Amino acid sequence: MLVIPKIKPFLLSSFLISSVVFSQAHNVSDGYQKPTDPLVVQNLDQWQDMKFGLFMHWGTYSQWGIVESWSLCPEDESWTQRKPEHGKTYDEYVKNYENLQTTFNPTQFNPQKWADAVKKAGMKYVVFTTKHHDGFAMFDTQQSDYKITSPKTPFSKNPKSDVTKEVFNTFRKEGFKIGAYFSKPDWYSDDYWWPYFPPKDRNVNYDPKKYPERWENFKKFTFNQLNEITSNYGKIDILWLDGGWVRPFHTIDPKVEWQRTIKVEQDIDMDKIGTMARKNQPGIIIVDRTVPGKWENYVTPEQAVPEHALPIPWESCITMGDSFSYIPNDNYKTSQKIIETLVKIISRGGNYLMNIAPGPNGDYDPIVYERLQQISGWMNKNQSAVFATRAIAPYHEGNYYYTQSKDHHTVNVFHLDEQSEYKAPEVLTFSIPVNFKPKSLKILGLSSKIQWKKTAGDALEIKLPEERKNLKYATVIQIIQ
Incomplete structure (x- = not known):
C-alpha cells in the first residue's frame, strides 16, 4: 500500500473535509461528490x-x-x-x-x-x-x-x-x-x-x-x-x-x-x-x-x-x-x-x-x-x-463514545479506559443525546438488573453490579426510548 508504515496522530476538525494533510502523506479529499446511482x-x-x-x-x-x-x-x-x-x-x-x-x-x-x-x-x-x-x-x-x-x-x-x-x-x-x-x-x-x-x-x-x-x-x-x-x-x-x-x-x-x-x-x-x-x-x-x-x-x-x-x-x-x-x-x-x-x-x-x-x-x-x-x-x-449503526451527537465525551440504531430508537454508549487493562467502574455517568428519552437500558454481556437514573443536566447515572468485573475491553450500555 501505502506510503509509510508508521505515522504520528493527526487532527481533523469536526466536519472539516478539505485542506487537511495527514502526516502519513494522505489527505481527506476536498470536494466529495455523493454518488447518485x-x-x-x-x-x-x-x-x-x-x-x-x-x-x-x-x-x-x-x-x-x-x-x-x-x-x-x-x-x-x-x-x-x-x-x-x-x-x-x-x-x-x-x-x-x-x-x-x-x-x-x-x-x-x-x-x-x-x-x-x-x-x-x-x-x-x-x-x-x-x-x-x-x-x-x-x-x-x-x-x-x-x-x-x-x-x-x-x-x-x-x-x-x-x-x-x-x-x-x-x-x-x-x-x-x-x-x-x-x-x-x-x-x-x-x-x-x-x-x-x-x-x-x-x-x-x-x-x-x-x-x-x-x-x-x-x-x-x-x-x-x-x-x-x-x-x-x-x-x-x-x-x-x-x-x-x-x-x-x-x-x-x-x-x-x-x-x-x-x-x-x-x-x-x-x-x-x-x-x-x-x-x-x-x-x-x-x-x-x-x-x-x-x-x-x-x-x-x-x-x-x-x-x-x-x-x-x-x-x-x-x-x-x-x-x-x-x-x-x-x-x-x-x-x-x-x-x-x-x-x-x-x-x-x-x-x-x-x-x-x-x-x-x-x-x-x-x-x-x-x-x-x-x-x-x-x-x-x-x-x-456495533453493526448497522450510525454516529450521533455528542459522538465522544471523555471516555464515552456513542452510536445509534438506524431507526433512532436505540442509543449505544461505550465506556473505555485506555490507561490500563479495562476494569468497569462501579458508577458510570454520561450525557444523554439531545431529544432522546430513555425508557429502558441494559449492559450488554451482563444478566443482572441495572440500577439507573436521570440526573440534572440531561445525564444518566448507572450503578453497575458486582458482575461488572466480568466485562472485558469496554462497558456497552444499550438505551431504548
Missing part, C-alpha cells in the same frame, strides 16, 4: 452497516519481510531502505526482487481458515491486494507474465494458484462483501517505468504528453487488467484503487507534500475505467483514493482515526501489526487496543479496515488467531451496538 447508494449504505473489514497485503515481498513494493522506489526515505544482502546496487536489487517470483510458494494458503477466524471476530468485508505497485499480479492476468499463475512461480502448480479467485470465492460464500485492491501505478510495466530512463521517484519516469503513445499503451494495460478483475472473479462490491499520484494533473492539491512531487500529467481515464467497472459490476463502490470527484465514493484516512465525526462515508485502514506487509515478529496490537479503535471509528461514523498480512508460507502468524479469538468473544456479546 441508486445501486451504488444502496451498496454504500450496506457497506456503512458492516463497520469492520479485513485488509490483506500479500505478495512476493513477504519472503523478504519488507515494506511491500516500496524498496523498489528510488526515493530516499528511512522506511524504504534496501538491505545490502538483497543487492549491492539498485539494478541488482531490482533484479533480485523480481526474481522472488521464482521462489514464491505459499503452500499453507487456506482462505477458509482466514474467513472462519475473521468472521467470528465480526469482520464483514474483505479488501485483497490483487496487484501492488511492484506490478506482481496475485490473479491470473493475461496482460503480463509477472503473476502468481506464471510457470515461473512455483505456486502456479497448486490448484489454488489464482489466490485472488480463491480468496474472493471463499469469503463471498461466507457472506462477505468483496473488495479488490489494485495499484494504478505499475513499476514493472515498461510503459510506466520506461527502461530508456532510470526511475526518479514513484511517478512515471517520462512525460506522457511528450510520449503519448507509450502512455496510451499503459492506459490500455490498466484498463484491461481492471476489466479482467471485474469480469472474471464473480461479484465484486468494492474497487479500491491505490497510488493516488496517477491522477489528472489539475486535481493535485499543492498543500499535500507528496502531491507536489507530481510533475507531469498522469490521467489514467477514470471515467472510462469507472464506466466499464459499473457495467461489469452494477452498483460497485469505487474508491479512487485521494482523487476528489465522482470516483472516490468514500475517503480513506490511513493508520489514524479522525478526532471528530465526518459527514461523508469514510474508512480508516489500520494495521494489526506495525506494517501493512508481513514482517517476522511484528508488533501486533492488543485486542483491547483493536476494540478501542473500532469503537472510536464507529462513533465518528466510519468503518475500520484492519490489515492482516499473510506470511510467505501462506498463513497468518499464530498470534493473529489468538487476537481474533479474543475479539470474537467480545463481539458475540456486543455486536448489536
